[in-house]
Amino acid sequence: MSAARKPIMTARQWAVGIAGYFSFINLYSPQAILPLLASEFGTGAAGIATIMTVSTLAVALTAPLTGTVADVLGRKRVIVTAMFILFIPTLMCALATSLNVLIFWRFVQGLVLPPVFAVTLAYIGDEWEPHEVTGIAGIYMSGASLGGFSGRFFTGILSDFFGWRPAMMVIAVSTLAGALAVLILLPREKKFVRSEGLAASGRQMLQHLRNGQLLAIYAAGFGVLFCFILTFTYINFRLAAPPFNLSPTWLGAIFVVYLVGSGLAPTAGWAVGRFGRRNVMITVIGIWIGGILLTLAMPLWLVLLGLVICAACGLICQAIATGFVSITAKAGRSSAVGLYVSCFYAGGAFGAAVGGVAWTIGGWPACVATLVAMMVFIAMIVFFLWTPRIPPAPPLSTADPR
Template identity: 65%
Template sequence: MNAAATGRKLSARQFAVFLTGFCCFINLYSPQAILPMLSGEFGASAAEVSTIITVSTLAVALTAPFTGTVADVLGRKRVIVAAMFLLVVPTLMAGMATSLSELIFWRAVQGLVLPPIFAVTVAYIGDEWPANEATTAAGIYSSGSSLGGFSGRLVTGILADLIGWRAGFEALAAITFAGAIAVAFLLPHERKFVRSKGLLASGRQMLAHFRSAQLVATYAVGFGVLFCFIATFTFVSFYLAAAPYNLSAGWLGAIFVVYLTGSVLTPWSGWAVGRFGRRRFMVKVIALWVAGIALTLAPPLPLIILGLAICAGCGLVCQSISTGYVTITAKAGRSSAVGLYVTCFYGGGSFGAALGGLAWTLGGWPTCVALVAVMLAIMAGIVIFAWARRVPAAPVTAPIEPP
């Protein structure tokens, strides 16, 4: 349970961890609410304009493992703070883009500098907090990430309606810059970090993670989590922007308030895993996720929003459980282990956008729902069969992000 839930004030380093999650994910998915507007602006199809989501997730996937390796050598605070300041540049430039290809380029650059923030922060939490406090720290980070993910979509959506879509990127750049300054002052230098002997040694450590069947299975689950999120929340914007709903960018952004369900549910994930068992609880959450995505096929808008809220909550809980397993299973090179998870996670996001675009083209929203349901069934199968072996009894809940 996080500090907010227990009524305690955040310490300086807890607030710094909150800010890293908030500033990172206020940027990553912010264009989702304005995709229909960008489609009209650049004369592009839904599949084409969704590329601005695909390239950022793909860039994250390609960068993540190397980020962990570099952080194992250079130190974590140094990498986190530098990346936060660098993130300001592509965010500003995205708001100045004059073509879809230019916007796609700067979104890709954004993706390149995000893993040094969130992947390294998760490893920082695992090392710097005692096991009995790490769940609280992870919950605080997750809450910041959830709030950032929602705020990014809301800010861009509202400003797009009031001023224009470019203003959203400019506002996010200013927020990120302020957050970077705060983290530079508030986040303590690591004290329990064991520095790697070199990039080659860290690289060997990273490859060694593939010898763990449990880690590989968890990487596959992570792939499915973001696959489903991107296929859902990217193309539901087009569904709700069209008749009979005709929602504006501002209202589409407001609908992403459903992401905040993750902030409520995630702090309880550790308790639920301890109470019901990791494997059993995970399967139940995935089953509820299937029900949520099916509910979005109901015509009434309130039921669609309820279905999206269920999807968001279940997705973040799954992410919390699987990421927590990575951090406690990797006995050495935790940054690189998390980095590999991030690679698979965001690789899933890229495929979710690409195949989601194909599904949208072939049959609209119902086909997207079917695609997500199939992936969820695959995830459940992996959990049932690959997680059947011994599982740690006291997991650390350290979610990388709200997808």
Template identity: 45%
Template sequence: MLSHFFKKVNTRVLAIALAGFSAFLNLYATQSLLPLFSQVFHASKVEVSLTVSATTIAVGLAAPLVGILADVLGRKDVIGAAIFGLSIPTFLTATAPDLDALIGWRFVQGLFIAVIFSVTIAYISEEWADVGVGSAISAYITGNIVGGVLGRFLCGVVADRFSWRLAFVILGCLNLVCVFVVLAWLPRSRNFVRQKNLIASVRAFGMHLRNPRLLAAYAVGFNVLFANVSTFTYVSFYLAAPPFYLGTTALGAIFFVYLLGAVVTPIVGKWLDLIGYRLVLTIAIAAAGVGVMITLVPKLWLVIIGLALGSSGIFVCQSAAKSYVGAVAQEGRSSATGLYVCCFYIGGSLGAILPGFVWSLGGWSACVGLIVLVQLLTGGIALVYWR
């Protein structure tokens, strides 16, 4: 029966989705725990938000170097080693005696996550170069979505009923399972062209920085993750306060709105290949802006609808931007992707921190104003510079 299933299913696509799943399982896992961390560690909103931004900062800093090295080292083995390596700081996070140690281990997690991101996207751009790169990227994004939902939800439920430390032990075990499945199902690269040396890869890096179309894609990536992380980091504080009073389990469950994105993104992947990246991104960013504004209505069911619409729009934007980078970069794709990931996660890092200062001016309403402003800028950049 299992052999019949594997004949029917494209295990290569599943392996790509699972690589994305393993990274996002950990990346934002602490978002549902932020109000709890504020109580446990007697820390401010900005301080506990560093458990999110430390990871994204590490991803942003490591991604360019990872891209350069991967253009020399290869693809499949690097992805497998990175997923295994990620499990180690995940287990160690459970041992953190204080907030500083927790933030430190979260930073180390981000270093391994950067490898998974950069090399997997480069693998997709090469192995699906002839046809269907949009659909393959969408499968990867779907894995991101499911992993992100499960990571947050598991942390919320396990912390509520047992301990937040146990939650990270469970995440580490899931990472180990992912290693074996990805190595079993992911074929070796057929189209990878190894850079002869690091100098050649560094030259490709410089070439990308002189490409205005890639620079526009990097700016879009920065803004997209800024908006997403801002929304889902600070909405936890909004929903933990009156009139909602949600606990960690309920806050973890809120992230199930991401599953709508898991349904929408593969469908939109086909449209990326048909009608183009710019039009799809423009429609998606408009939907995301409307969604985040709906959350201002103090009714839980409307907040959930707004978050579902906003997150789906953001995931489509991610899929469009990542596909666009792969299409525009004709060589040195790992380094091109590494630069994209760098900008993307620097945006996410600032998205976890800056709204904390804006919150003091006007709470969630002020955060929404900042998010919508960034989304308008994103749409404008794509309309003017994407060709």
């Protein structure tokens, strides 16, 4: 009798993807309606982009502390608790009566997110074998990209039909459902080694900051989200203006490009195993530069093609970098990933802020020039500082239930 077929996805793999999904559906849900919010609150592109800046900045500020706490308390407990708490600031964003109030609750929302995605990435590094980590990180990134797409897409559609406040309320309620799903599906960690205390975990964090390889990965992560946030924040203002004049529904639909990234992110494990981390990263960054240059075109289909390339390349780079952190850090993975997340989202905050300056100075062409400069910087970091000291992971088996 033939052996039973393995499921395509195990329960814990589903849980990892769901955690990524509901983190990013919350973080990026306002992005497709930024022009609508700017009009309602009487501000410009740089002003309304503050709601993106403060949330990513909050993530950057709290991610390292999240890592040290999770090294003491354990992974699942922190992930599930944070997902339930996330409902509150998301609901309060929907009830905000002024831009300042909205900015405040977006900041609080950002404070709650690191216990979800930073600790999920640490969970991946602990619970899967090293050669599986990049592929599982790809599953997480697929969930994250689907969440990013869903937040923008459904918020855009619901805002057109019912208003942006009901749209945010739907996001809040769905987050509660996601928290319940992770509570049920995610097994308690088995390979987790509890830190001796916050002081010991803090010492591990200092050791990470002395690790040149980790610092190089953190620098690349900074640049990746810098480019992502700048691109998908300010492209909305270009597409909402003449000659495109896209409505919130169509601006949300534009983010279907994330689905391409969702499909390609899990292939990062195979590519790294075959060609090596540095080679894959540098190649993908080169393609990414070509994609962002396409967004300068006038036909909408070329702009969309450029955004597809940007989404796929950004998510692949993120999957490679996060997997590399988990493999490089031999101890205190939560704090190591927490530091990575901090640098990553600091890059996002800077991307939103610097993008506002670039947009004010020269519109979308100035934004593209800024993006190309940052992508060249990432490529140089990877080429010169990502050492081959840690061998690339071998290709995942075709029997792996990804």
